[in-house]
Amino acid sequence: MNDFSDAFIAAFSLLIQLDADLVEIVALSLTVSLTAVLSAAVIGMPLGAALAIGSFPGRRMLIIAINSLMGLPPVVVGLVVYLMLSRSGPLGVLGLLFTPTAMVIAQLILVMPIIAALTRQVVEVLWAEYEEQLRSLGATRWRALPTLLMDGRSQLLTALLAGFGRAIAEVGAVMIVGGNIDHATRVMTTSIALEVSKGDLALALGLGIMLVLIAVAVNGLSWLIGSPGQDRLLRSKRGGGYGRQQYPAARTR
Amino acid sequence: MVDSSILPLELDNVSYEIDGKRLVKNVSCCFEAGRSTLVIGPNGAGKSLFLRLCHGLLQPSSGLLRWRGSDGQTGQRQAMVFQRPVMLRRSVWANVGYALSVKGVSRAEREPIINRVLQCTGLSRFEDIPATRLSFGEQQRLALARVWALSPQVLFLDEPTASLDPPATHQVEQIITAIQSAGTRIIMTSHDLGQVQRLADEVMFLHRGRLLEQTAAEQFFDCPQSDLARAFTRGELLWWHRKNPLHPPGISKEISR
Numbered sequence: 001m002n003d004f005s006d007a008f009i010a011a012f013s014l015l016i017q018l019d020a021d022l023v024e025i026v027a028l029s030l031t032v033s034l035t036a037v038l039s040a041a042v043i044g045m046p047l048g049a050a051l052a053i054g055s056f057p058g059r060r061m062l063i064i065a066i067n068s069l070m071g072l073p074p075v076v077v078g079l080v081v082y083l084m085l086s087r088s089g090p091l092g093v094l095g096l097l098f099t100p101t102a103m104v105i106a107q108l109i110l111v112m113p114i115i116a117a118l119t120r121q122v123v124e125v126l127w128a129e130y131e132e133q134l135r136s137l138g139a140t141r142w143r144a145l146p147t148l149l150m151d152g153r154s155q156l157l158t159a160l161l162a163g164f165g166r167a168i169a170e171v172g173a174v175m176i177v178g179g180n181i182d183h184a185t186r187v188m189t190t191s192i193a194l195e196v197s198k199g200d201l202a203l204a205l206g207l208g209i210m211l212v213l214i215a216v217a218v219n220g221l222s223w224l225i226g227s228p229g230q231d232r233l234l235r236s237k238r239g240g241g242y243g244r245q246q247y248p249a250a251r252t253r
Numbered sequence: 254m255v256d257s258s259i260l261p262l263e264l265d266n267v268s269y270e271i272d273g274k275r276l277v278k279n280v281s282c283c284f285e286a287g288r289s290t291l292v293i294g295p296n297g298a299g300k301s302l303f304l305r306l307c308h309g310l311l312q313p314s315s316g317l318l319r320w321r322g323s324d325g326q327t328g329q330r331q332a333m334v335f336q337r338p339v340m341l342r343r344s345v346w347a348n349v350g351y352a353l354s355v356k357g358v359s360r361a362e363r364e365p366i367i368n369r370v371l372q373c374t375g376l377s378r379f380e381d382i383p384a385t386r387l388s389f390g391e392q393q394r395l396a397l398a399r400v401w402a403l404s405p406q407v408l409f410l411d412e413p414t415a416s417l418d419p420p421a422t423h424q425v426e427q428i429i430t431a432i433q434s435a436g437t438r439i440i441m442t443s444h445d446l447g448q449v450q451r452l453a454d455e456v457m458f459l460h461r462g463r464l465l466e467q468t469a470a471e472q473f474f475d476c477p478q479s480d481l482a483r484a485f486t487r488g489e490l491l492w493w494h495r496k497n498p499l500h501p502p503g504i505s506k507e508i509s510r
Contacts, residue, residue, distance in 0.1 A: 129339060130339055130341075132305075132310055132335065132339075133335065133338075133339035134355075135310060136308065136310060136332065136333045136335075137332070137351075137352050137355050137356075137399075137403075138329060138355050138356060139355045143355060147341065147351070150342075150343070151341055151342040151343070153342075
């Protein structure tokens with residue numbers, strides 16, 4: 001029990017002192033996961049929206065495929081990416097194995113289906129509401145696509161957060177393709193796994209606390225942005241978002 | 254606008270069916286330029302479907318619909334206001350701007366147009382607030398501002414005042430009249446006979462998917478040609494019998510007590 005409380009105290013002192021190793025690991029984790037989520041969003045959101053409003057052969061199959069990919073086991077993704085990127089694999093010439101890029105690729109594959117599938121749901125509901133109006137205004141499906149993404153922004157943010165949650169908490173795939181190399185590809189989850197097996201509970205706990213803090217911060221942020229009338233991020237004068245003024249006093253409750 | 258009129262619109266024996274049920278039956282009519290037409294009839298008569306067919310949101314199952322003056326660009330010159338306006342989740346200003354941007358109006362040209370239509374519909378002071386925060390009546394006015402900005406040659410309106418109170422209805426009617434005097438052909442559905450008398454030059458009476466009458470408004474109210482239309486204008490429901498009445502005759506008194 002004493003070991004345990006000692007570990008907690010050591011963990012907090014690492015956090016407070018902003019231990020160099022810890023900062024490096026956290027920074028790499030955030031960089032890898034954010035890059036993966038943003039690239040997944042760039043691919044997944046238009047894909048999801050296209051699946052929602054498009055009508056093309058194979059659409060239903062694609063939807064089923066994307067939905068099933070949401071539950072991909074990370075270690076399997078890690079294995080496949082490993083085989084692709086390894087020296088003898090088809091993409092071996094790129095020399096990406098055991099680099100942060102390889103980790104981004106693995107996380108991208110894990111996160112993209114989640115973002116695409118959730119986007120499809122959001123956009124499908126919106127399209128049912130908007131279709132007549134947008135067609136009446138003369139918008140084609142392809143013109144409607146960015147409009148629907150824009151108007152579904154608060155729900156889509158939730159999709160992004162779900163993706164980020166999966167990416168940052170992921171161990172198996174990044175362990176396999178990144179190799180958990182110190183100062184190169186060591187991220188929070190892989191080092192927690194390593195430190196626990198080494199018995200260095202302090203660093204493991206410190207990183208664990210950081211992970212939880214990040215999760216709380218991300219959710220707090222989403223709540224701030226998502227709550228009604230708080231669309232602060234998207235305010236711009238006469239742009240896509242809401243305008244500059246506060247609402248007239250007479251209209252507030 | 255320099256381009257020529259897309260009117261008249263001609264419907265030749267147009268029918269529309271869903272799952273084998275014919276909901277609009279053999280409608281033939283013609284909309285000439287320069288008047289306002291109100292399409293009336295009881296609920297379920299096919300008024301909304303009829304407007305959507307004319308607007309091009311639905312394709313007729315059979316029959317022919319053609320814009321005689323058109324060069325194929327009809328969609329660009331007609332617009333529609335729906336019974337429940339769909340507000341984009343952005344500011345009032347941006348809602349009008351969106352309609353113009355879809356039409357390909359350049360950013361610089363948009364601003365004066367948007368300012369003008371918001372002023373004309375009394376929405377200028379709301380320009381920066383989210384459109385979804387407006388009251389229902391204000392949203393309907395915004396929907397009108399949005400189509401007004403497009404200066405369509407033909408404007409379809411599907412019961413635009415259906416759930417509005419009298420003052421809001423009055424405002425909407427004024428806007429419709431203003432749009433009409435700016436040169437837009439109005440084709441509108443309604444089941445408010447007072448409104449029909451106020452706005453219509455011409456009345457079309459639909460019943461169970463059939464066009465029973467298309468006449469000048471005064472004539473329609475003075476001496477309707479069909480007995481169904483006569484019953485409708487008097488507010489009688491004589492022509493409508495439920496096969497199994499909810500309450501057999503004679504029981505109604507006891508229920509009301």
